[in-house]
Amino acid sequence: MVFSMLQPAASLPELDDAAAPEPVFDQVDPPALLTPLIHLSAHSGRHYPLSMTSASDLDAVTIRRSEDAWVDALVGGAPRSGGPLLLARYARAYVDLNRAPEELDPGMFEDVPPDRLAPASARAAAGLGSIARVVGDGQEIYRRKLSFAEAHARLDAVHAPWHLAVDSAVSAACERFGAALLLDWHSMPAAAAGAGRRTPDVVLGDRYGSSAAGPVVRWLEREFEARGYLVARNAPYAGGYAAVRYGRPAEGRHAVQIELNRALYMDERTLEPSGGFGPLQRDLDRLLRSMARTNWSALLGA
Numbered sequence: 001m002v003f004s005m006l007q008p009a010a011s012l013p014e015l016d017d018a019a020a021p022e023p024v025f026d027q028v029d030p031p032a033l034l035t036p037l038i039h040l041s042a043h044s045g046r047h048y049p050l051s052m053t054s055a056s057d058l059d060a061v062t063i064r065r066s067e068d069a070w071v072d073a074l075v076g077g078a079p080r081s082g083g084p085l086l087l088a089r090y091a092r093a094y095v096d097l098n099r100a101p102e103e104l105d106p107g108m109f110e111d112v113p114p115d116r117l118a119p120a121s122a123r124a125a126a127g128l129g130s131i132a133r134v135v136g137d138g139q140e141i142y143r144r145k146l147s148f149a150e151a152h153a154r155l156d157a158v159h160a161p162w163h164l165a166v167d168s169a170v171s172a173a174c175e176r177f178g179a180a181l182l183l184d185w186h187s188m189p190a191a192a193a194g195a196g197r198r199t200p201d202v203v204l205g206d207r208y209g210s211s212a213a214g215p216v217v218r219w220l221e222r223e224f225e226a227r228g229y230l231v232a233r234n235a236p237y238a239g240g241y242a243a244v245r246y247g248r249p250a251e252g253r254h255a256v257q258i259e260l261n262r263a264l265y266m267d268e269r270t271l272e273p274s275g276g277f278g279p280l281q282r283d284l285d286r287l288l289r290s291m292a293r294t295n296w297s298a299l300l301g302a
Helices: 060-066 148-177 214-226 241-246 277-292 296-300
Strands: 025-028 037-041 085-088 180-188 202-205 231-233 253-261
Touching (some): 025 148, 148 241, 148 296, 180 241, 214 253, 241 253
Parallel strands (some): 037 180, 202 231
Antiparallel strands (some): 025 085
8 A cells, every 4th residue: 555645725615515425434454454553634624514614604714613623634754754644624614533422512402401411511611612602712603502413413413433443453552562652643723832922833632641651752852853843742742542441551452642733734714735745744744754763662661
């Protein structure tokens, strides 16, 4: 199998209102499984079903504010590390794969009393649950309330198959290598650190040391810093549902969320790739090649 790094399109495609894609995600496997690494890009999907867009007044760029735009292209060479890459097809605003399925905002639904749902998490209450109420800049997505059946249909069709595949990939790595390392790739706004503070180029989230072994995170930190990037840990992002669900170091299952500063590679106003896209992609490709040469068994304690 021959693969190459994905490249961004010349411009953003129009919203995809066509029939639902099948399968609901892509998995790109390496020519041979050589490392215990599994790579995810859960928020770069671009499919917005008509059932969603017809219930929204947002324009094409605004509704995309929640996307980790172009992350799938940036890490398209991930199989070079010797492990598989899973790429979401559906938009994060439609189903957020990095949230627990029960993270729902009761106020979004027309037909379920709030006391029949679990109390909303802080993220769900803010409109950013597994079925989002708002896009990344806080604008409401829908002009109406959803039915609870709509939410469950999305979760059953998209969220459940994704995590079944991730579970399978992690289990396969553990069986083959005695351990697994999930690398969950995301992007963050340039203003994520807050007013008056510089946002790091890269944030490594290991749930404050609970989702991955220390040597793993130190290795990643050194590799990014060696390429000139400012790296932070767990602030402003410590890791989402994937880190919680799959990061169990005592069982040989490790997970790190990797956030890339969007200012490195794209215009956040238009969502178009910038001149920094190519250099960042080349640096990531070198990082992935370095991963392929690394003794992960020693780092993971396998």
